[in-house]
Amino acid sequence: MAQLSDENLIETIAERLAETGRTLSVAESLTCGRVASTLGSGPDTKTWLRGGVVAYQTEVKQRVLGVTPGPVVSARCAEELAVGVASLLGSDVSIATTGAGGPGPEEGEPEGTVFLGWSVDGVVGSERHDFDGEPAEILDQTVRQVLERLEQLLTGGKH
Template identity: 35%
Template sequence: MTTLHPNLHRIAEQAVTGAIDRGLTVATAESLTAGMVAAVLADTPGASGMLQGGVVSYQDSVKADVLGVPRDLLDAVGAVDGQVAAAMADGARRICGADIGVSTTGVAGPEPHGGQDIGSVYIGIATADGSASYAYSFEGSRAEIRSLACAAALDRLLEVLAPAGDPA
């Protein structure tokens, strides 16, 4: 059973409300969190007004074949990388027809992966204006790292949803 970040549901409620208030839709592409971001959003009343869908892309083949992450990028840097996170978010936005894409990729353990340390996480955000990624280094158990990554993804989503001039 996954231990959830204590503020996860509050952050999800703010994201759902923010998206609905602005008339924006959201899609997810999740590797590390394996659908947790979409599930926490869907647990929130009203989520059907903003959540378009999501892709669990644990394998590189799904990142490439479904989300459109360039295979040469995956071959060059591996799955745990900021450029990959940005491309995943853009792919989710595109294939789900959403205004905003959010993605997660990283290493929860128990072993390092692809030259990346346990706790290395990248969150991707994509909008019509382009895509970006954000690097994190979390500590804790596998479940804690996944929960922290989910909270970070929702925090980044809130930043995008904040009205211009308002801090997230």
């Protein structure tokens, strides 16, 4: 099966959200706004994209999005970011990024360790990825993975 382009993934995400009347929000640490910016290029975003929160520092994650104390390069943090932004912005679907983008490790995790968290109609999940490359390449891979995961979540793929 051919891999969909970013544009096709965004169009599919937009279509599924529009068909179901759901909205999307994003919480970003590692990607520092790149996911929201990428999704913002999609069709008719005013109807489905609620917004995003860039919570780069741990204090902001905790104070604004309700992340509990502990490691922030973790599945738990990714899930709490997703739940927090969905609650804050009133969205049906949310996705979050956190991780060690490099250079070097963070919180004992090697660079390239990325966690995605999501909440879809209150069902929460997360996944870990181990990406290779320079920091910019890790960010590109993370944004791509977010698009693929959203498309899967919204089209009934693997949860």
